[in-house]
Amino acid sequence: xxxxxxxSGVGGQGVLSVSAIIASSAMEEGLQVKQSEVxxxxxxxxxxxxxxxxxDSAIYSDLIPVGSASLILSMEPLESLRYLDYLNPxxxxxxxxxxxxNIDDYPDLDTLIAKIQTLPHAQVIDARxxxxxxxxxxxxxxxLAGAASNYVPIKPETMExxxxxxxxxxxxxxxxxxxxxxxxxxxx
Amino acid sequence: MPEMVLxxxxxxxxxxxxxxxxxxxxxxxxxSTEITxxxxxxxxxxxGPPAHWxxxxxxxxxxxxxxxxxxxxSLVSMKHVGLNVAADPFMNSAIVSIHxxxxxxxxxxxxxxxSQNEQDSRYFADFARIVxxxxxxxxxxxxxxxxxxxxxxxxxxxVMIRLVTRLAHSRSVVQLSEPRAENKxxxxxxxxxWILLPSNARRQWHGLLDTxxxxxxxxxxxxxxxxxxxxNFTDFAVITTGLAKNxxxxxxxxxxxQPSHLHISAYPFPAEMIRTLAANTKRIVILEEGYPFVERxxxxxxxxxxxxxxxxxxxxxxxxxLNPDNIRPVLGLESRTGSSHPDIQLSNRPPQLCxxxxxxxxxxxxxxxxxxxxxxxxxxxxxxxxxAALPPLSAIETTVNMGASIGMAKGASxxxxxxxxxxxxxxxxxxxxxxxxxxxxxxxxxxxLIILDNETTGMTGGQPTILPSSxxxxxxxxxxxxxxxxxxxxxxxxxxxxxxxxxxxxIEYKGLSVVIAVRECVETAKRHKRxxxxx
Numbered sequence: 001x002x003x004x005x006x007x008s009g010v011g012g013q014g015v016l017s018v019s020a021i022i023a024s025s026a027m028e029e030g031l032q033v034k035q036s037e038v039x040x041x042x043x044x045x046x047x048x049x050x051x052x053x054x055x056d057s058a059i060y061s062d063l064i065p066v067g068s069a070s071l072i073l074s075m076e077p078l079e080s081l082r083y084l085d086y087l088n089p090x091x092x093x094x095x096x097x098x099x100x101x102n103i104d105d106y107p108d109l110d111t112l113i114a115k116i117q118t119l120p121h122a123q124v125i126d127a128r129x130x131x132x133x134x135x136x137x138x139x140x141x142x143x144l145a146g147a148a149s150n151y152v153p154i155k156p157e158t159m160e161x162x163x164x165x166x167x168x169x170x171x172x173x174x175x176x177x178x179x180x181x182x183x184x185x186x187x188x
Numbered sequence: 189m190p191e192m193v194l195x196x197x198x199x200x201x202x203x204x205x206x207x208x209x210x211x212x213x214x215x216x217x218x219x220s221t222e223i224t225x226x227x228x229x230x231x232x233x234x235x236g237p238p239a240h241w242x243x244x245x246x247x248x249x250x251x252x253x254x255x256x257x258x259x260x261x262s263l264v265s266m267k268h269v270g271l272n273v274a275a276d277p278f279m280n281s282a283i284v285s286i287h288x289x290x291x292x293x294x295x296x297x298x299x300x301x302x303s304q305n306e307q308d309s310r311y312f313a314d315f316a317r318i319v320x321x322x323x324x325x326x327x328x329x330x331x332x333x334x335x336x337x338x339x340x341x342x343x344x345x346x347v348m349i350r351l352v353t354r355l356a357h358s359r360s361v362v363q364l365s366e367p368r369a370e371n372k373x374x375x376x377x378x379x380x381x382w383i384l385l386p387s388n389a390r391r392q393w394h395g396l397l398d399t400x401x402x403x404x405x406x407x408x409x410x411x412x413x414x415x416x417x418x419x420n421f422t423d424f425a426v427i428t429t430g431l432a433k434n435x436x437x438x439x440x441x442x443x444x445x446q447p448s449h450l451h452i453s454a455y456p457f458p459a460e461m462i463r464t465l466a467a468n469t470k471r472i473v474i475l476e477e478g479y480p481f482v483e484r485x486x487x488x489x490x491x492x493x494x495x496x497x498x499x500x501x502x503x504x505x506x507x508x509x510l511n512p513d514n515i516r517p518v519l520g521l522e523s524r525t526g527s528s529h530p531d532i533q534l535s536n537r538p539p540q541l542c543x544x545x546x547x548x549x550x551x552x553x554x555x556x557x558x559x560x561x562x563x564x565x566x567x568x569x570x571x572x573x574x575x576a577a578l579p580p581l582s583a584i585e586t587t588v589n590m591g592a593s594i595g596m597a598k599g600a601s602x603x604x605x606x607x608x609x610x611x612x613x614x615x616x617x618x619x620x621x622x623x624x625x626x627x628x629x630x631x632x633x634x635x636x637l638i639i640l641d642n643e644t645t646g647m648t649g650g651q652p653t654i655l656p657s658s659x660x661x662x663x664x665x666x667x668x669x670x671x672x673x674x675x676x677x678x679x680x681x682x683x684x685x686x687x688x689x690x691x692x693x694x695i696e697y698k699g700l701s702v703v704i705a706v707r708e709c710v711e712t713a714k715r716h717k718r719x720x721x722x723x
Contacts, residue, residue, distance in 0.1 A: 010537065027193065027361065036358040037195075038301070039218060039649075044575065046539035060434040062358040065512035067526035081534055085526040093527075105535040115530035 001031075003153050004064040005052040006083045009075030010100040011043040014141040018073065019050040021145050021166070025158040026054045036062040045102055047079055054153065073148045075141060076100045077112055077124070084119075093119055094147045096127035096140060123147060123188070130184040135173075139181035146185025156186065194362045196355035197222035199326040200265070200293050203333025205230060205237070207289070208368040210260035212239040213248035215619060216648035217267030218302035219356035220295035224265060225649070237370070241645075243654045244590070244619040245270035249277040249292070256288040257382060259374035261337050265293040268307050273590065273620065275312070278346070282316040283392045285344040285381035288371050289337035295351040298478055299509040302353075302647075304570070304587065306507070308478035313348045313455060317400045320348040320455040321412065322430045326360040328453070332412070334365075339406070343399050352477050354431055354509065404456045412454035415461045417468055421445040424471040424497075426519075427452065427462070429482060431510065432475035438512045442521050447473075457482055466494060473518050474498035477510050540575055546679040546707035547573045547640050551583040553677075553705075554609065554638065556688035557695060564607050565600050569593040569621070571613035572646040572709075584611060591620025594637060598628045601635045607695045608635040614660060615645040615653045622663065625702075629668045632699045636691070639664075639702065640679070642709040650712040657706060664702045673697055679705035 005022065009015040016037060023033045036051040051064045064086050072093045074080030080095035087093065095116060099109055116122050125147055127140040134143070142163065149156045163182060167175045194202060201223045204212060214224040227239035242248035245266040255262035264274075271278060271294050278292065294312070297303040313320035319339050323329040329351065336347040380388050407413055425448040428436050433451045440446065450465045452458065462482075466472060472494060474483040480499035487496050499506040503518045516523060541548050551573075558564045568574060568584035569592065576583040586596055597610035612621050617639050628635060643657040644650045655663070664674055673694060677687045687705070694701035708716075 011539065023359070024193075032361070033193075034358055034360045036354060039222070039357050044539040044542060044572065044647075045537075047537040059360075060437040061512045062354045062431070062434065063511050065438060066524040068524070069526075078534065078537070081529065081532070084529050087527040089525075089527050091527065102540065103535055103537055107532055107535060112532060115532045118530050119527065 001056045001153060003054040003071075004069040005054070005071045005073060005148075005152065006049055006064060006069050006086055007052060007073045008047070008049040008079040008083055010079060010102065011045050011048050013075040013100065015048055015050060015075055018141045018145045018148075019052050021159055021162050022148065022152055022154065023052055025154045025162050026152075028158050028162070029154055031056060032059050034059045034062050047082060049079075049083060071148060071151050073144055075127075075144060077109070077116060078106065080116060089120070091121065092151050093122040094144060095122070095124055096144060097124045098126065098128045098140070125185065125188045127185070130188060131181050134181035134184055135177035139178050142178045142181035143185035143188070146182035147188055149182070149186050189364050189366070191361050191363050193359055194326055194330070195222055195357060195359050196323070196326050196329045196351055197295070197357070198226045199329035199362050200333045200349060200351065201226040201230070202362065202364065203330040204263040204291065206364065206367040207334045207337040208261055208370045209263050210237050210288070210370050211251070211255045212237065212263040212265070213242050213251045214265045215242055215245045215248055215270060216645050216651045217270050217295075218648055219297060219351070219353040220265050220267045220270070220293065221648045221651070222356070223293060227263075241651055241654060245274035246277060249274040249281070252290055253277060253281055256286050256290040257376050258288065259376070260288040260371045261290070262288065263291050263293065265295070267303065268294055268296040268309050269303060269305065269589065270294075271309055271312055278312065279316050280384060281346045282318050282396060283384055283389055285376065285378065285392070286340055286346055287344070287376040289340035290346040291333060291336045291340060291349060292346050293333070293349045293351060295353070295356045296478060297353050299353065304589070306478070308481055309348065309350050310455060310478065310481045313350070317396055318345045318348060319343065319403050319407070320350055322350045322453050322455075323355065324431055324433050324453070325355065326358070326362050329355065330362045330364070332453070343403055345396070345399065345403075350430070352431060400456070404459070407454040407456055408458045408460050410454050413450070413452050413458045413461055415450045415465060417448045417465070418446050419468060421447055422469050423447070424473055425449065425465050425469040427465065427472060427474045427482060429475070430477035432477050432515070435510055435512045435515050436475055436519075439516060439519055439521060443519060452482060457485070462486060471495040471497065475504060475510060475515055475518075480506070538578055540578065541572060542710050544710045545572070546642050546705070546709070547576065548581065549681040549684065549707070550638065550640050550679045550687075550705040551576045551581050552681065553684050553687035554611070554691055555583055556684060557691035558607070558609070560692070561607060564609065565597070565605055566609045566611060567593040567596040567600070568610070569612040569616045571616050573611065573613055573640050590616055591624055594621050594624035594628065597635045597637070598624065598631075598633045601633050606634065609695065610635065610637045612637070612639055613646070614639060614641040614643065614657060617660070618654050622667065625664070625669070626667050628700050634698050634700070636695050636701045636703065638691070639704045641704050641706045643706075644709045644712045646709050646711065650709060650715065660704055664704070669700060669702050673699065673701040675701070675703045677703060677705045679707040
C-alpha cells in the first residue's frame with residue numbers, strides 16, 4: 001500500500017500542522033512516512049506545499065512522482081490547482097473555498113471555484129465557516145484534516161488522538177474546538 | 189534502540205550529539221539552519237554541549253578548529269554559499285593535522301529554493317583533498333555524521349557531510365544507536381602541524397597527499413559505496429550519487445531488467461569500482477544531484493568507446509533538482525501523466541514581506557527620498573529585504589552575496605555615480621558588511637548606507653542577531669564614520685516624511701553617511717509577546 005498526499009496553501013496557513021497530524025497518525029498505525037517540507041524564503045506569504053508519503057513498504061523518493069498522489073488537500077482554492085500534475089486522475093482533491101488574497105492578479109473567485117468543481121473528484125469546503133461554527137476561525141485547517149480523514153488510510157480515532165495530544169497544553173476548550181472542527185470537516 | 193522522527197538536518201544534529209561533540213557552530217542559512225536550531229534546543233533542555241550562532245561561517249569554522257586543536261569533537265554547519273565565506277579556514281584546515289574530529293556539514297540548494305546559486309560543495313571537498321560523505325535519507329544522515337567523526341580522527345582531516353535541500357527539509361523515522369562519550373581535553377600533540385609556516389606547510393601538504401591515497405583506499409572498500417553487478421543485463425549500467433539513488437529506485441520497478449548499479453556515498457569516488465562497473469557495459473547512465481561532478485571525471489577528454497549519458501551529454505537536466513520524473517527519459521521510460529488542469533490562469537504567488545514589516549516602511553521612505561533624482565542606484569544584499577526587488581516595492585537593484593551592497597555602492601561612487609545608496613540588514617551587516625564599510629570610511633566615499641535593523645536574522649526564521657541592535661550605532665561610530673552623519677530612524681510609516689527627509693539630507697552630504705532604520709521584525713515581536721516579554 002502506498003498513499004501520497006500533497007498538502008498546499010500559503011505560508012502561515014498551517015499546512016505543516018495538518019501534515020504533521022496525518023504523518024504522526026500514520027506512524028502510530030505502523031506505516032512508513034516521509035514528509036518533505038518547504039522552509040525559508042517561500043514561507044513568507046508565498047505558495048507552500050508538503051509532499052507526504054505513506055506506505056507499508058520502503059519509501060525511496062522524498063518527492064511524489066507525477067500522477068501518483070491519491071489526495072491533494074489545500075488550505076486555499078488557487079493553491080489547490082497548482083500541483084494537479086501530481087494527482088492521479090482517480091485521486092481526490094479537497095480544498096477550502098476561502099481565498100488568501102495577498103496578490104493583485106487573483107482570479108475571479110466564482111470562476112475559480114466553478115473550475116475546481118469541474119474536476120472529477122473535487123470537494124470544496126467553506127472551512128472558515130465550519131471552523132467558526134466549531135468555535136474559532138483558526139481551526140480551519142482542522143476542518144480540512146477532518147475532510148481528509150474520509151480518504152487517508154488511517155483510522156479517524158488515531159487522528160483525533162493526535163489532535164488531542166497537540167492541543168492539550170492549550171487547554172480543554174481548545175481541544176474541544178479543534179475536535180469539533182475535525183468532525184464538521186469529516187461530515188462536510 | 190529508541191527512534192525519533194527527524195528532519196535530515198536534525199538527523200545530522202542527533203548524529204553529532206551521539207558522536208560526542210563538545211561544541212557546534214554555525215551562521216543561519218537555508219537549508220542548513222535547523223541543524224543548529226536543534227542543537228541549541230538540545231543544549232538548553234538536555235544540558236547538551238554548547239551550540240552557538242556566529243557572526244559568519246568563517247568565524248564559525250575557526251571556532252570549530254579551536255575545539256579540534258583542544259582535542260575534542262566539533263560540528264560546523266552552513267549553507268553552500270556559506271562555505272565560500274569559510275573557504276580560507278576550510279582549505280587550510282585540510283593541511284593541519286586535525287586532532288579532535290571536525291565535521292563540516294554543508295547544505296547545498298539545487299533548484300535555488302532559497303539561494304543565489306546552486307554550487308556543488310563536492311568540488312570544495314575535492315579541492316581540499318578530504319573525504320566527503322553524502323547521505324540519501326535521514327537514517328544515513330544520522331549514521332554518516334557519526335562515522336564522519338571517526339574518519340576525521342583516523343585521517344586527521346576535516347570531513348564534509350553534503351546535504352541537499354530535499355533531504356535537509358524532509359522528515360522521517362531514524363533509529364538511534366548508543367551515544368559515545370566526549371573526547372578528553374588534550375591539546376594537539378605536535379603544534380608544528382598547526383603552525384602553517386611555509387616549511388611546516390610543505391611537510392603537511394606532502395603528508396596530506398600521502399593520506400589522500402589512504403582515503404582513496406578507504407572509499408574503494410567502504411560499504412558507503414555500493415556496487416551491484418548484473419552480468420545478465422549489459423545494455424546499460426547506472427551510477428547514482430546523493431538523492432538521485434532514491435529517484436532511481438523509485439523508477440526501478442518499471443525497468444524490465446535490473447541494470448548494474450554503483451551508488452557513491454563517499455568521496456574521493458571509488459575509481460576501481462567505476463572501472464569494474466564499466467567492464468560490464470558499453471553505456472553508463474550517470475545520475476547526480478548537483479553538478480556533473482563524477483561524470484566529468486569519467487568522461488575526461490580522450491575518445492572512448494564508452495557511451496556516457498548524463499548532464500554533460502545533455503540527456504539529464506543540467507540545472508535545478510533531479511526528481512522521480514525528469515530522470516525517466518534516460519532510463520528508457522515513458523513520462524507519467526497526472527490530472528488535467530482546468531482552463532484557468534494560475535497566478536504566481538511569490539514570497540513577500542509580511543504585513544507590517546518595518547523593511548517595507550524603510551523602502552517607502554527611501555523611495556520618497558530618491559523621487560527627486562533623475563537617476564539613482566540602490567545596491568542591496570541577502571535577507572528578507574531582498575524581496576523588495578519584487579513589485580510593488582521594486583526598490584533595489586542588486587543582490588549578489590553577503591555584504592556586497594556596501595562594496596558595490598563604494599565602487600559605483602568611485603566610478604562617478606550619484607546618488608549611490610546601499611541597503612543591508614543588521615545581521616548581514618555584522619556578517620560581512622563591517623569590512624567594506626571600513627573601506628568606505630578610509631576614503632570618505634560619497635555614498636549612503638542604510639542599515640535595516642529589525643533586530644533579527646529574519647529570513648531563516650528569526651535567530652538573534654549576533655550583537656544586540658543597540659550596539660550597531662557604536663560599531664558604525666567605532667570604525668570611524670563621522671558622528672554628524674550617523675542617523676538612527678524609527679522605521680515606521682508614521683515617520684515616512686521625516687525619515688525620507690533625513691535620508692535625502694544624508695544623500696546630499698558629499699561623503700559617507702550611515703542611516704540605521706530600527707524596528708523589530710513583526711514575526712519575532714509576535715513570538716516575544718507570546719513568550720511573555722523579550723527574550
